[in-house]
């Protein structure tokens with residue numbers, strides 16, 4: 001209770017300092033765990049007296065927050081809360097709908113001008129920490145959040161882009177895994193805490209050395225092409241796919257962000273292999289129907305990072321059930337993976353490498369994650385890379401855009417040894433996309449930035465000729481129009497008779 005009051009007091013005092021304080025919120029110790037602390041030597045002699053301890057001067061980095069150490073989960077969550085309170089018109093904390101396997105809430109942050117006002121802005125989604133031990137991905141995502149808020153209003157490009165784009169960040173997708181790794185209980189953990197089929201799994205069960213070989217690889221659990229090459233059938237496999245497409249709540253969270261927003265650009269941050277990756281990630285996929293503009297953006301990002309860029313199987317390895325497969329094949333989202341902080345033989349090198357990776361300095365000259373993130377923000381605003389609906393509708397009406405269709409897993413790999421010879425059935429699942437937009441008072445027409453209605457096929461290099469159902473609802477009346485719109489096109493939609 002006392003701790004809670006202190007935390008609230010800290011938040012309040014930081015809030016009244018105005019928009020963004022010069023210093024980030026105070027750094028806190030690692031999260032409490034149910035494990036015993038390091039043993040104290042019971043008979044240790046008292047410390048020698050009278051030797052004054054002179055603390056080293058606090059070192060400040062050139063990162064937006066000046067940080068010099070990796071955050072804990074508690075710090076990430078309290079910073080997201082504080083940022084939203086300190087910036088109510090431009091930042092909104094979101095609580096994702098599904099609690100983690102251990103019952104923890106997963107948080108994100110939305111940033112745009114007038115963040116609480118319904119709008120038709122295109123969305124850029126950025127995630128960190130699908131994989132527990134990849135700590136730099138949390139830092140890079142958090143620092144970009146601060147960067148946007150700190151430079152909004154002074155940097156003309158960032159200010160302009162926050163007029164145009166809604167940025168959604170989820171810094172820690174795998175919250176349970178992060179606590180296991182960041183606390184050093186299981187420093188090299190990759191997967192989530194699905195260590196038992198029981199409904200309720202405890203922190204202690206996840207931390208138990210006997211269960212360390214278990215868990216689901218969250219970047220193998222998305223539905224599109226789930227169960228194919230580059231994912232393990234075995235519960236002890238490091239890339240275990242899980243028991244079904246979207247079996248894990250942490251993955252359902254990201255799926256639902258993508259199905260309830262018009263995410264036109266998405267990035268999944270990982271470490272440590274110096275690659276910019278795009279779909280296809282698995283051998284089962286065709287060449288993407290959008291390969292020309294999709295790859296062009298990948299190559300520009302590769303230039304920003306000075307890394308090789310391209311499809312997974314060609315420049316990396318194969319993987320099925322990845323975030324970019326789900327994003328691209330469900331909605332046509334241009335989705336990527338960054339393999340950050342390379343060359344240090346670890347998934348979380350000393351913090352200096354995070355600083356250098358963000359800025360493209362020191363160990364990574366000219367290889368700036370920030371430059372890549374800015375390019376993606378610009379790409380989200382670029383109307384040649386998504387679609388636009390100009391919708392005539394009465395003020396105060398609620399507009400919805402809707403699609404529902406069937407998607408496929410891969411033909412299921414039946415065991416880990418027989419790679420591509422023993423295959424089972426292909427699972428089908430229903431994917432629904434829904435987003436809403438309330439027409440502001442005084443308006444007769446609104447601009448809605450959306451993904452193309454044409455959907456890339458999972459089976460050939462071609463588009464499925466689908467439409468969006470655009471519905472206007474006003475009191476007890478409604479009107480629906482089906483619209484076909486390609487990437488780069490603007491479509492006129494008249495639903496003004498819904499009043």
Ligand SMILES: [Zn+2]
Nearest residue numbers: 131134270271
């Ligand atoms: Zn990873």
